Amino acid sequence: MTDAxxxxxxxxxxxxxxxxxxxxxxxxxxxxxxVAAPLxxxxxxxxxxxxxxxxxxxxxxxxxxxxxxxxxxAHAIVGTLVLLAMAACVGVPVGVMGGIYLAEYGSDRTxxxxxxxxxxxxxxxxxxxGMVAWAMLVVPFxxxxxxxxxxxxxxxxxxxxxxxxxxxxxxxPQSYRExxxxxxxxxxxxxxxxxxKTAMKGIVTGVLVALAxxxxxxxxxxxxxxxNNFWSGNLSEPIAALPLQIFSYAISPYDDWHRQAWAxxxxxxxxxxxxxxxxxxxxxxxxxx
Amino acid sequence: xxxxxxxxxPPGAPAAQSLPADEGPAFEVQDFSLWYGPRQALIDVSIRxxxxxxxxxxxxxxxxxxxxxxxxxxxxxxxxGTKIVGSLKLFxxxxxxxxxxxxxxxxxxxxxxxxxxxxxxMSIAENVTVGMRLNGVRDxxxxxxxxxxxxxxxxxxxxxxxxxxxxxxxxSGGQQQRLCIARALAVQPEVLLMDEPxxxxxxxxxxxxxxxxxxxxxxxxxxxxxxxxQQAARCSDQTxxxxxxxxxxxxxxxxxxxNPSNPQTEAYVSGRFG
Numbered sequence: 001m002t003d004a005x006x007x008x009x010x011x012x013x014x015x016x017x018x019x020x021x022x023x024x025x026x027x028x029x030x031x032x033x034x035v036a037a038p039l040x041x042x043x044x045x046x047x048x049x050x051x052x053x054x055x056x057x058x059x060x061x062x063x064x065x066x067x068x069x070x071x072x073x074a075h076a077i078v079g080t081l082v083l084l085a086m087a088a089c090v091g092v093p094v095g096v097m098g099g100i101y102l103a104e105y106g107s108d109r110t111x112x113x114x115x116x117x118x119x120x121x122x123x124x125x126x127x128x129x130g131m132v133a134w135a136m137l138v139v140p141f142x143x144x145x146x147x148x149x150x151x152x153x154x155x156x157x158x159x160x161x162x163x164x165x166x167x168x169x170x171x172x173p174q175s176y177r178e179x180x181x182x183x184x185x186x187x188x189x190x191x192x193x194x195x196x197k198t199a200m201k202g203i204v205t206g207v208l209v210a211l212a213x214x215x216x217x218x219x220x221x222x223x224x225x226x227x228n229n230f231w232s233g234n235l236s237e238p239i240a241a242l243p244l245q246i247f248s249y250a251i252s253p254y255d256d257w258h259r260q261a262w263a264x265x266x267x268x269x270x271x272x273x274x275x276x277x278x279x280x281x282x283x284x285x286x287x288x289x
Numbered sequence: 290x291x292x293x294x295x296x297x298x299p300p301g302a303p304a305a306q307s308l309p310a311d312e313g314p315a316f317e318v319q320d321f322s323l324w325y326g327p328r329q330a331l332i333d334v335s336i337r338x339x340x341x342x343x344x345x346x347x348x349x350x351x352x353x354x355x356x357x358x359x360x361x362x363x364x365x366x367x368x369x370g371t372k373i374v375g376s377l378k379l380f381x382x383x384x385x386x387x388x389x390x391x392x393x394x395x396x397x398x399x400x401x402x403x404x405x406x407x408x409x410x411m412s413i414a415e416n417v418t419v420g421m422r423l424n425g426v427r428d429x430x431x432x433x434x435x436x437x438x439x440x441x442x443x444x445x446x447x448x449x450x451x452x453x454x455x456x457x458x459x460x461s462g463g464q465q466q467r468l469c470i471a472r473a474l475a476v477q478p479e480v481l482l483m484d485e486p487x488x489x490x491x492x493x494x495x496x497x498x499x500x501x502x503x504x505x506x507x508x509x510x511x512x513x514x515x516x517x518x519q520q521a522a523r524c525s526d527q528t529x530x531x532x533x534x535x536x537x538x539x540x541x542x543x544x545x546x547x548n549p550s551n552p553q554t555e556a557y558v559s560g561r562f563g
Contacts, residue, residue, distance in 0.1 A: 091351060173407040178470065182364060182419035183476055184396025197410050 002099060043097075046269055050262035058263055063229045075231050079240035080271070081181060083149050087214055090154025091161055092207055098158065099165025099203075104191050107222065115166070118159040129156045130220035138224060146232070146239035149225025153214040160213060164206025168199040205283050212275035216268055218243035228282050242268045299513045304433065315340040315480055315510040317360060321375035322351075323360055325368060330356045335376070338527075340380075343502055344531065345525035347518060349557065353534040354514045359484050361512065362398035363391045382430035384416045396424065401480035403485040407457030407472070414453040417467055420476040435475055442508075443471035444501050465493025470501065475508075479504060481515040487520065499524045518558060522546050530554045 009017070041249075057072045064071030098118075102111050133152035138144055172195050180190040196203070221227070227244035228237075242264050249261035299496060302552040314337035323331040331353045338344050346354040356507070358375065359365040364385065377384050383462045384394050415441045417439050425433060436453075440446040457468055466486060473481060483502070487495040502524050505511055515521050521528055521542065528545040529552075530538045538554040549555045556562050 088361075092437065114501070175402060175404060175405070178364065178400075178402065179390075179406045180423075181367070181470075182362065182395050182400035182402075182473065183423070184392045184394075184399075185420065185423045186392050189423045191420075194408055198408070200410075208394060 003076040004219050040211045043269070046262060046266040047258065050264075050266035053259040053263035054266060058260070058267075062231065063260075066254065071242075071260070073242065073245050073267070075229070076227075076240040076242045076245035076264065079146075079225070079227075079232070080242045080268075082146060082235075083153055083221070083240060083241055084211055085151035086146065086150025087157055088207070088211065090151055091157025091210060091214075094154075095158045095161025095207075095210070096165050096203060100163040100191060100196065101171060102162065102166040103169035104195065105238065115163070118162050121159040122163070125219070126217050127219035127222070129153075130222060130224055133220065133224045137225060141236070143182055143236065144224060144226035146225055146235040146237070149221045149241065150238060151221035151234075153217060154223045156214050156217065156220060157207075157210040159212040161206055162208065165199075168202030168206065171202070172198045196245075197284060201282055205279050208275050208282070211274045212279070215272050215275065216243055218247050223283065268289075291433055305551050307345070311559060312340040315380060315511075317376075317381075318394040319376045319378075321360070321377055322367065324372045325356075326370045330534055331360070334536045335481040335547065336513060336529060340510045341506060341508070342526040343506050343513065343524055345521035345528045346445070346512065346514045346531060347516075347521050347528060347557070348531035349517075349562070352531040354531045355365050355484055357531065358400075358484055358512060358514045361480070361482055362395045362400055364395070364400060366391060366393055395433070396476055397478055398480045398482060399473035399476065400482040400484065401466070401470050401473050401486050404489055405462060405466050405469050407460070409456070409458050411457055412454045413449050413457050413468060416457040416554065417471050420472060424476065430462060438443055439475040442474050442501075442505070442514070443467045444497060444504075445471055449496075452458075463490050463497060466498060468489060474505075477490065478509070480510040480512065483511065485516060488516060495520075518546075518560075530557060 015059055024060060036139065057073075059077065060074050061070070061072035062075055063073070098114070102114055106114060129152050132155060133148045136223050137148035137151055151226060176194055176198060177190060178193045179186075185194075187263050221244050226238035227240045227248060229240070246261045246264040246268065249257040249264065252258070297524075307336065316338040318334055318336045319557055321331060321334045322329060333453050334357060345359060346352045356365060359383075360373065373385065377411075378482070379394075379397060383389065384398075393430055411419060414436055417436050418426075418459075421432060422437060432466050437450075440449065445464060449455075449468075450462060457465065460468060466489075470486075471482075471526060487498050493545065499520065502513065506526075513525065525542045526540040527540065530545065530549075532553055538549060538551045545554060549558060
C-alpha cells in the first residue's frame with residue numbers, strides 16, 4: 001500500500017470530476033423531462049383543443065347530421081361503458097380463476113407453460129384480438145355486434161388479470177394457509193375465504209388496471225363493435241365506442257367533427273385517468289397486509 | 290366416533306390442581322421414518338405420547354423435532370416429495386390409513402405456530418370462529434358461546450371482550466399468539482401441537498403462554514417443540530430428546546433433566562452442545 005496522500009486527486013482532476021458529475025446530472029434531468037413531457041403535452045393539447053367542444057350536450061346528445069353544428073357523443077360514452085362491462089364479464093372470471101390455478105393448484109410444469117402462454121398473449125398486438133373475435137362472433141353470425149367487441153376486449157384482459165392475480169396471491173404469506181390447514185379446513189375453502197380475501201385489494205387493482213388498458217383500445221373494435229351514430233339497445237348489433245368515434249371523426253373533413261374528436265379524446269383520457277387514480281387509491285394501504 | 294366440532298364442552302369445568310389420571314397414550318408411534326426427497330429426516334421413531342399431559346420435544350436445530358411435530362397432524366405433506374414408513378395412531382386410529390382425509394386429522398390435532406398468524410382480514414371474533422364456520426357450524430348462539438369459552442381458555446377473554454370486532458392483527462405479539470391458540474382450541478381438537486410458540490415473544494408474554502399450557506393439560510394433550518430447555522423443564526410432564534432424526538431418550542421431564550440415562554441427552558440438557 002502506498003502513501004495515503006498519493007491517492008488524493010490533484011486539483012485539476014477534482015475539478016474535472018465535479019464537472020463530469022454536474023454534466024451527468026443535467027443529462028439525467030433532461031431524460032426525466034423527455035419522459036414526463038409528452039404526458040403534459042398530451043394533456044395540454046387535449047384540454048386546449050377539446051375543452052371548447054366539451055359542453056353539456058356533448059354528454060347528453062347524439063351526433064348531429066353532417067353540416068349541422070352541435071351534437072355530442074353520449075351514445076359512444078355509454079357504448080364504451082357497455083363494452084367495458086361485457087369485457088369484464090369475460091375477462092375477470094377467467095382471468096381471476098386462471099390466476100388462482102397458477103398460484104394455488106398448478107404443478108410446476110403446467111404453471112410454467114400457462115404463465116409463458118399468458119406472457120406471450122400479453123404481447124399480442126391488439127388488432128389480432130379483434131381478428132379473433134371477428135372470426136369467432138362476426139363471421140358465423142354475419143353481423144358486427146357489441147358482443148364481438150366486448151369479447152375482443154375481454155380476451156385481451158384475461159392474460160393481464162391472470163398474471164396480476166397470480167402475483168398478489170403468491171404474496172399472501174404461506175403461514176396463513178398453514179394456519180387454516182391446521183384448523184382442518186378444506187383446501188378450496190381456504191383458497192376462497194382466506195387467501196383470495198386477503199389478496200382482494202390487489203386483485204381488484206389488477207382488474208382496474210386491465211380495464212384502463214382496454215378502455216382506450218380502438219383496433220380490436222374496428223371490425224367487431226364497428227360503431228354507429230345512434231343509441232343501440234340491442235347487443236347483437238353494432239355499438240358505438242369512444243375510441244371508434246374519435247377515430248371516425250378525426251379522419252373526417254369537417255372542422256366541427258375534429259373539435260368533437262378532441263373532446264372525445266379528452267373524455268376518454270379522463271375516464272382512464274380516473275381508473276388509474278382509483279387504482280392508486282386502492283393500493284395505498286396494500287403494504288399493511 | 291363423534292364429531293369433535295359439534296361435541297360440546299363440559300361448561301366451566303373446575304380447575305384440577307393435580308395431574309389428571311393416566312388415560313393411556315394419545316399417540317402411539319411405531320417405527321416411524323420420514324424422508325424429504327432423498328434425505329431421511331426421521332429414523333425409526335417409536336414413542337407413546339400420554340393423553341392429557343404436556344410432552345416437550347427438545348433437541349438441537351435440524352434434529353427432526355419440528356418434522357416430527359408436523360408429522361403428527363400430517364402438515365409435513367405440504368412439502369412436496371415427502372415419504373413416510375411406519376405407523377402413527379391417535380387413540381387407536383391410524384392417521385395415515387388409506388382413505389383418511391388429512392383435513393379430518395388436522396381437525397383432531399390442532400397446531401399453533403412459531404410466529405403468530407391471525408388472519409389479517411378478520412376481526413378477533415372472526416379469527417376464533419373461522420374454523421367452526423368453515424367446517425359448517427351455523428348456529429350463532431353456539432358460535433358465540435364457543436368464542437367466549439375459547440378466549441377464556443386462551444386467557445385472552447378479559448383483555449379483548451370489549452373489542453371483539455377489532456382486527457386480529459391490532460393485538461400485541463403475545464396477545465396474537467394467544468388468539469391463535471384460541472383459534473386452534475375453538476374447533477375442539479383432541480391434541481394441540483405447538484411449534485416453538487414462545488420463541489418470538491418477550492418474557493412476560495412467554496410466562497402467560499406457559500401458564501396457559503399448564504391449564505390446557507386438564508382437557509387437552511399438548512405436544513410442544515421448544516428450543517428453550519428451561520421452558521421444557523418448567524411446563525412439561527414428559528420430555529423427548531431428538532438428535533439427528535432419532536429419538537434418543539424419552540421419559541418424565543424430571544428424569545430427563547436431573548438424571549438422563551443417555552450421555553448425549555446429558556450433554557445437551559447441561560448445555561454442552563446444541
